[in-house]
Amino acid sequence: MKKVQYALIGAGTRWTMSYSGWFEENNHLADIIAIAEPIKEKREYHAKKHNIPSEAVFESWEPMLEYLKNKDVDGVMICTSDHDHYKPAMACLEQNYHLLLEKPIAPTPQECIDIAKLAKEKDRVVLVAHVLRYTPFFNKIKSLIDTGEIGKIQAIQHTENIGSFHMAHSFVRGTWNNTKKSNPIIMSKSCHDLDILMYLTGSINCTKVAGFGSLKHFTKENAPAGAQERCTKKCSVYETCPYSIKTYLTTGGFAKSVTATGELDTLEKDLQEGPHGRCVYYCDNNVCDSMSSILELEDGVNITFSLSAFTDKINRTINIMGSHGQIRANMTDDVVELSKFGEGDGPYRNGASVLSHPSAEAVSNSKHGYAGHGGGDSRFLEDFLQATNGQGKALTTATESIQSHLIAFALEESRLTEKIIKMDEYKKRF
Ligand SMILES: NC(=O)c1ccc[n+]([C@@H]2O[C@H](COP(=O)([O-])OP(=O)(O)OC[C@H]3O[C@@H](n4cnc5c(N)ncnc54)[C@H](O)[C@@H]3O)[C@@H](O)[C@H]2O)c1
Missing domain, CATH: 3.30.360.10 (Dihydrodipicolinate Reductase; domain 2)
Incomplete structure (x- = not known):
């Protein structure tokens, strides 16, 4: 079986928590040959983890696509946030790459249709992460x-x-x-x-x-009396509020998704300073x-x-x-x-x-x-692997997705x- 070569765009929570481990475990099947990630901490962490050479580590996808022009690439994985899928997806398809594309495809119907059309025109796999x-x-x-x-x-x-x-x-x-x-x-x-x-x-x-x-x-009108804009032990309802950050700190639930790399050493600081430390009744939701x-x-x-x-x-x-x-x-x-x-x-x-x-x-x-x-995440990656190593056909097309x-x-x-x-x-x- 051919060992495939993939490039990664966006090493955020989804990559860290759901896909990175699979690639570590299956490095006999696939190599990550390049990475694009603006946040230094995440970029360096994953470049090291997946043995990506320094010349293939980029702060954004545009220079990475330039670099890939002379390389053998079997697919690109787009794991950027929801509003940042369209441009890299269209650019990758223009370069004739198969895509693993995180859902949601794009934030407007027209952009979704554009991606599906170009995938069809170029006859490329666009496997959308509908993992269920x-x-x-x-x-x-x-x-x-x-x-x-x-x-x-x-x-x-x-x-x-x-x-x-x-x-x-x-x-x-x-x-x-x-x-x-x-x-x-x-x-x-x-x-x-x-x-x-x-x-x-x-x-x-x-x-x-x-x-x-x-x-x-989850609106300010429903804030309990005494609730403060940041969730801290000083808040009078810290112990009793079911939404207090106590849950991250005591049960670990979702804690790995609060920090940049999934490691918990910065959890308390991230909760003090970052969006997950806000009171649920005083957010911009x-x-x-x-x-x-x-x-x-x-x-x-x-x-x-x-x-x-x-x-x-x-x-x-x-x-x-x-x-x-x-x-x-x-x-x-x-x-x-x-x-x-x-x-x-x-x-x-x-x-x-x-x-x-x-x-x-x-x-x-x-x-x-x-x-x-x-069990959907690992089987989804296996499907992308098969669709790009010549062993099979992807379960879905972009048009279906x-x-x-x-x-x-x-x-x-x-x-x-x-x-x-x-x-x-x-x-x-x-
Ligand atoms: N399939 C699923 O079940 C599932 C589950 C969770 C999340 N998702 C989707 O996965 C995607 C990523 O979610 P997330 O939680 O990892 O978000 P995230 O914000 O943690 O990660 C996105 C990463 O993209 C990086 N990025 C931004 N601009 C970039 C650029 N120009 N070039 C390269 N990288 C860039 C960010 O720095 C960030 O690290 C989202 O679309 C989300 O909806 C899917």
Whole structure:
């Protein structure tokens, strides 16, 4: 098998927490031959970790692409923040590189379409990190749907439980808290969910969408009496507030994503000075903390999708209702349950259920162990590897990946304008 050569743009949290370790473990399969990262600390840390020679270490992607012109490059990984994907993606495609592209693809429908079009024109792989498609959990559900055992899908209820402290960390204090620098939450958090819903239903056209939601809780009006703008031990509610930075310091939850390199030696200083040390009621956040969406598909299937900050667990649950049976699944508990109507022995002959634990089964078979996003992250990297080393074809194309993004953009427009959006009319605008 050919050993591939990749270049990296953006060595931030996503790279550090989800991908870097895989490359360390699999350095017999792939080399990182160049890195572009403006922050010195991160740049030097990862250049050293991945043995990148000093002439291939850059402060930004533009000079790195110049350097790569004379090199053998199998792919570029774009892990910059949401608003910094478009320019490097277009430039890399112009240079004919295959791309691993972090989601969300880009902050406007037109930019997403541009990337998909250029990828097609250049015949390049653009593998968008919709990692749920690679999880044993959702693959099990997909395979059960495809057996036809529950008949034709009639309706789906899907829930994304963000988790209260996860919300505070990422969408109130953190990177994705404001649409000006990131995206609406239906995109930044839930393009994954919209993508997986398209995958499970066989990418049937979505015809209509409606979105409802707002930022209700994380505002200054809801600040407890005595709360201070920075979260410190001096605040009168430090001990009792569920969102206080005490969680980082005592449980370690999300702490690695507070510091630049994922090492915890600077945690206290970063909390004193950085955005994650702010009081959740005094941040510059504007994204919804709950949102409900309704989607209608071409064949009449209707989907309700709810995302919320106010959950104890961080997980996804799904209920797929078919003409002859039902699939219920809960990602945290790693349970997928299939019931077939008419096969039970209860009063309505319902309830003959088959339970499975797909992730647990996959862990024992997995070569690289069990990585983030329910095993999706490592399998996603393996897919990119196969698509770029001549061993296989990528699971998705950019054209497929933008479908969920267009739905997310339309849902946000629906939420803001209080109108139902017809997707065919919406798409014609671009
Ligand atoms: N697929 C998933 O499930 C998933 C999960 C988390 C994050 N993400 C996405 O991954 C992306 C990165 O997120 P993150 O949390 O790592 O953000 P981050 O801000 O921690 O990292 C982005 C990095 O890009 C660097 N950068 C900025 N300008 C650059 C330039 N000109 N050239 C090279 N590098 C540059 C920044 O310095 C930073 O280190 C985002 O789009 C995010 O939404 C995806």
